Amino acid sequence: MPMYVARPEGEGPFPAVIMLQEIFGITPELQHIAGMLAAEGYLAVLPALFHRTDPNFLAPYDKDGMTRGRAAVNQLSHDDVRSDIRAAIDWVRGQAEASGEVATWGFCWGGSVAFMTATFDDIRAAISFYGSQIVRSPYDGRPPMLDYAPQIQTPLFLVFGGMDESIPGPDIQKIQDILIENEKAFSLTMYREEGHAFFRFAGTPRAAVHAPEAWQRVLAFLQNAFAVGTDDQIDGE
Numbered sequence: 001m002p003m004y005v006a007r008p009e010g011e012g013p014f015p016a017v018i019m020l021q022e023i024f025g026i027t028p029e030l031q032h033i034a035g036m037l038a039a040e041g042y043l044a045v046l047p048a049l050f051h052r053t054d055p056n057f058l059a060p061y062d063k064d065g066m067t068r069g070r071a072a073v074n075q076l077s078h079d080d081v082r083s084d085i086r087a088a089i090d091w092v093r094g095q096a097e098a099s100g101e102v103a104t105w106g107f108c109w110g111g112s113v114a115f116m117t118a119t120f121d122d123i124r125a126a127i128s129f130y131g132s133q134i135v136r137s138p139y140d141g142r143p144p145m146l147d148y149a150p151q152i153q154t155p156l157f158l159v160f161g162g163m164d165e166s167i168p169g170p171d172i173q174k175i176q177d178i179l180i181e182n183e184k185a186f187s188l189t190m191y192r193e194e195g196h197a198f199f200r201f202a203g204t205p206r207a208a209v210h211a212p213e214a215w216q217r218v219l220a221f222l223q224n225a226f227a228v229g230t231d232d233q234i235d236g237e
Contacts (some may be wrong), residue, residue, distance in 0.1 A: 006035050025059055128157070128158045157188075158187070
């Protein structure tokens with residue numbers, strides 16, 4: 001399984017963040033975000049989760065790219081994805097500069113997968129950005145990720161855009177309600193004026209007003225999770 005790795009300067013030890021891709025693959029945008037994490041002292045690892053069908057998968061942010069990406073996802077089971085993320089965690093813990101502490105952070109489809117990784121008992125935190133398949137699964141035979149809520153064992157940070165047509169307000173409310181019902185530790189932020197995939201920086205027209213603020217929230221969440229863990233918290237924007 002190929003992986004893109006962004007390493008901090010210095011000898012460490014550094015905590016690691018396993019980044020979980022959009023359906024478009026390991027894009028330059030995600031590589032840029034991995035570099036941002038490395039600059040903050042995190043070992044950032046992007047596993048190529050479509051490696052079974054195309055280890056070098058990369059699709060444009062357009063209709064054709066979405067069609068190709070959805071087809072690639074449809075060939076994966078949840079067990080496949082969990083196994084690959086486990087392999088990435090094992091690999092990063094074997095690196096000389098790694099502290100052994102791990103968090104996950106996913107975007108879009110990867111944001112939904114990040115929700116599932118919160119069931120892992122050996123990671124410190126999971127971050128989910130606009131995971132549109134947490135409540136609804138458009139893929140053959142795949143349960144929605146929300147079904148994993150009772151098994152969650154690590155703090156979650158979830159971010160959504162209020163103008164994201166793929167994640168309507170009732171879905172966000174359902175996620176919140178289920179997590180509260182199951183007494184899970186989580187923070188949920190919704191930026192009302194943002195749409196889907198607003199967290200982009202590397203020269204795309206989709207970079208949004210609230211992306212820098214969301215970045216600061218991610219850094220604060222990671223710092224807190226790796227230091228002392230997180231408390232239950234619900235935020236709104």
